[in-house]
Amino acid sequence: MRKTALECVHRLAQHDKRVLFIGSDLGHGVLDKMKNELPDQFFMEGVSEQYIIGMAAGLAMEGFIPYVNTIATFLTRRCYEQVAVDLCMHDLPVRLIANGGGGVYAPLGPTHLAIEDIAIMRALPNMAVVAPCDADEMNRLMMSTLEWPHPIYIRLARGGDPIVSKDDLGFELGKSIKMKDGADGLFVTTGVMTQLALEAADVLKAKGVDVGVLHVHTIKPFDIGGVISAIESVKAVVTVEEHIVNGGLGSAVLESCSELRPELLPKISRIGIPDKFATEYGSQSSLLKHWGITSDNLVVAMMKKLGG
Amino acid sequence: MADKKLDARSKKLRNIVVDALKSNGGGHIGSSMSTIEILRVLYDSILKFDASLPSLPNRDRFILSKGHGCLALYSVLADKQFFPVEELQTFCKPTSKFGGHPERGKVPGVEASTGALGHGLPIGVGIALALRMKESESRVFVLTGDGEINEGSNWEALMAAAKHKLSNLTVLVDYNKVQSYGRTSDVLDLEPLVDKLRSFGFVTEEVDGHDVDALELIFKKLPFKNDSPSAVVCHTVKGMGLPFAEGNSEWHHKSGLTELDFQNMYEIFS
Numbered sequence: 001m002r003k004t005a006l007e008c009v010h011r012l013a014q015h016d017k018r019v020l021f022i023g024s025d026l027g028h029g030v031l032d033k034m035k036n037e038l039p040d041q042f043f044m045e046g047v048s049e050q051y052i053i054g055m056a057a058g059l060a061m062e063g064f065i066p067y068v069n070t071i072a073t074f075l076t077r078r079c080y081e082q083v084a085v086d087l088c089m090h091d092l093p094v095r096l097i098a099n100g101g102g103g104v105y106a107p108l109g110p111t112h113l114a115i116e117d118i119a120i121m122r123a124l125p126n127m128a129v130v131a132p133c134d135a136d137e138m139n140r141l142m143m144s145t146l147e148w149p150h151p152i153y154i155r156l157a158r159g160g161d162p163i164v165s166k167d168d169l170g171f172e173l174g175k176s177i178k179m180k181d182g183a184d185g186l187f188v189t190t191g192v193m194t195q196l197a198l199e200a201a202d203v204l205k206a207k208g209v210d211v212g213v214l215h216v217h218t219i220k221p222f223d224i225g226g227v228i229s230a231i232e233s234v235k236a237v238v239t240v241e242e243h244i245v246n247g248g249l250g251s252a253v254l255e256s257c258s259e260l261r262p263e264l265l266p267k268i269s270r271i272g273i274p275d276k277f278a279t280e281y282g283s284q285s286s287l288l289k290h291w292g293i294t295s296d297n298l299v300v301a302m303m304k305k306l307g308g
Numbered sequence: 309m310a311d312k313k314l315d316a317r318s319k320k321l322r323n324i325v326v327d328a329l330k331s332n333g334g335g336h337i338g339s340s341m342s343t344i345e346i347l348r349v350l351y352d353s354i355l356k357f358d359a360s361l362p363s364l365p366n367r368d369r370f371i372l373s374k375g376h377g378c379l380a381l382y383s384v385l386a387d388k389q390f391f392p393v394e395e396l397q398t399f400c401k402p403t404s405k406f407g408g409h410p411e412r413g414k415v416p417g418v419e420a421s422t423g424a425l426g427h428g429l430p431i432g433v434g435i436a437l438a439l440r441m442k443e444s445e446s447r448v449f450v451l452t453g454d455g456e457i458n459e460g461s462n463w464e465a466l467m468a469a470a471k472h473k474l475s476n477l478t479v480l481v482d483y484n485k486v487q488s489y490g491r492t493s494d495v496l497d498l499e500p501l502v503d504k505l506r507s508f509g510f511v512t513e514e515v516d517g518h519d520v521d522a523l524e525l526i527f528k529k530l531p532f533k534n535d536s537p538s539a540v541v542c543h544t545v546k547g548m549g550l551p552f553a554e555g556n557s558e559w560h561h562k563s564g565l566t567e568l569d570f571q572n573m574y575e576i577f578s
Contacts, residue, residue: 040441045468046467046468048461048464048468050430050460050461050464051433051461051464051465051468053430054427054429054431054433054434054461054465055430055431055433055465055468057420057430057431057434058430058431058432058433058434058435058436058437058438059434059435060434061420061434061435061438062438062442063438064441081424081427082461085421085424085427086427089421090413090421
């Protein structure tokens with residue numbers, strides 16, 4: 001997914017001189033091809049995220065479209081004021097490509113785990129927050145970023161994730177995608193939790209329970225109409241995110257329903273990362289298990305919500 | 309006293325600051341008074357701009373990174389007719405363009421919204437890079453405070469500006485040696501500031517920040533070198549022109565000013 005994202009930046013840059021790539025201190029050889037082919041559009045600026053966000057803002061003020069890439073925690077926690085003031089207050093078209101959303105960097109510990117990035121980015125006026133589910137969708141997203149006139153936070157997953165998105169379902173920033181229809185229940189998901197929910201939906205189907213999956217790749221601007229419309233037609237809803245349970249997708253769903261359709265609230269439950277920093281290392285999948293974000297738990301949560 | 313140095317124009321610009329302050333009852337007085345001559349010389353003799361077309365592509369870009377000193381910038385911009393001076397009577401009123409920190413898109417001539425410290429210089433580096441890529445001859449000037457450069461983001465940006473050899477970028481430091489809590493030497497000593505800036509790759513000069521002729525002379529030499537960014541450390545006096553405020557951290561920001569306070573200030577600048 002990251003490789004796809006960066007290759008897309010290269011492709012965009014080939015056709016549009018306004019497109020710039022800015023890294024901090026990324027792995028050796030990252031985007032070497034672009035660096036060699038378009039050296040004036042490639043920047044590697046060092047471990048200095050506060051400066052980099054300001055620099056990107058300055059470039060955007062002059063008409064450029066910078067794509068900034070580094071590890072998600074450093075792109076959010078480290079330079080939050082710069083993102084808020086320089087990018088969002090000025091409402092500039094800078095794109096933040098954040099490596100390792102959720103538990104991707106499990107072995108590196110909690111300093112590297114972006115567990116609250118969606119919540120804090122979502123809190124900022126003008127910022128769009130997007131978490132694609134696979135490399136194909138990343139490709140569609142990146143191609144649609146060029147003319148979006150506001151800042152965008154793009155949350156990357158580990159990479160190599162199974163391809164579940166489909167070209168014929170299209171992609172539009174701010175529009176959720178129904179990945180699977182279901183008459184009984186609905187998983188509302190973002191990022192690679194969409195794959196997990198599709199897996200759980202298959203298990204439920206074998207049990208005779210018909211559950212759909214609504215993939216909300218864009219958490220902000222939130223597709224209030226699409227989400228509420230999908231929720232109102234089923235008996236139970238479970239939101240699933242690889243993100244702290246407060247402030248992310250589940251919160252966005254509850255907030256929207258609370259404001260517009262409070263009668264829908266009782267049928268919704270949330271699955272996400274508990275409200276604490278990770279206490280284990282291991283792998284992304286072992287951390288997800290530790291956090292209770294598994295296909296089995298999705299099935300249990302849905303059955304419980306359906307009264308089963 | 310230091311105010312003997314102030315000529316009629318410097319007093320006039322300070323009077324505009326006092327007028328605006330009066331409408332709000334307070335503001336960052338000391339922080340504004342120290343920058344008046346720097347701004348005056350920039351806008352009188354150095355910067356390319358058209359006040360009637362503040363977004364003209366070939367303008368020079370000036371960023372007041374120490375956004376709390378905005379009253380001085382508002383005064384000079386009004387004097388240069390970016391907007392009618394009377395508008396400053398709305399300073400900090402609910403629907404005013406003119407807040408306690410300057411905002412891009414609201415105040416004609418303001419390039420970046422500043423106030424949170426340590427933002428102007430990184431933005432200035434980005435603009436300078438952009439201008440160079442666009443083969444523009446426009447230049448970028450960033451005025452920072454001294455307390456402001458406690459923020460690490462400035463030093464990240466200084467390193468980057470030197471790496472990119474941004475000769476179209478000049479950093480001006482309003483070195484009044486007093487920050488909000490007290491003397492910079494006590495709170496977080498910047499010395500040896502000039503050596504530090506030079507070691508970060510900036511060709512750096514010092515000047516009396518209230519000596520209009522000296523400022524003009526040194527600014528006209530910019531850039532000091534064709535393949536390096538430039539810095540000018542401007543030695544200034546916090547609250548310059550107001551004897552009771554000079555060098556006094558209590559006047560960094562002052563609220564609850566009385567009619568008597570304003571009478572005193574008007575008399576001094578009359």
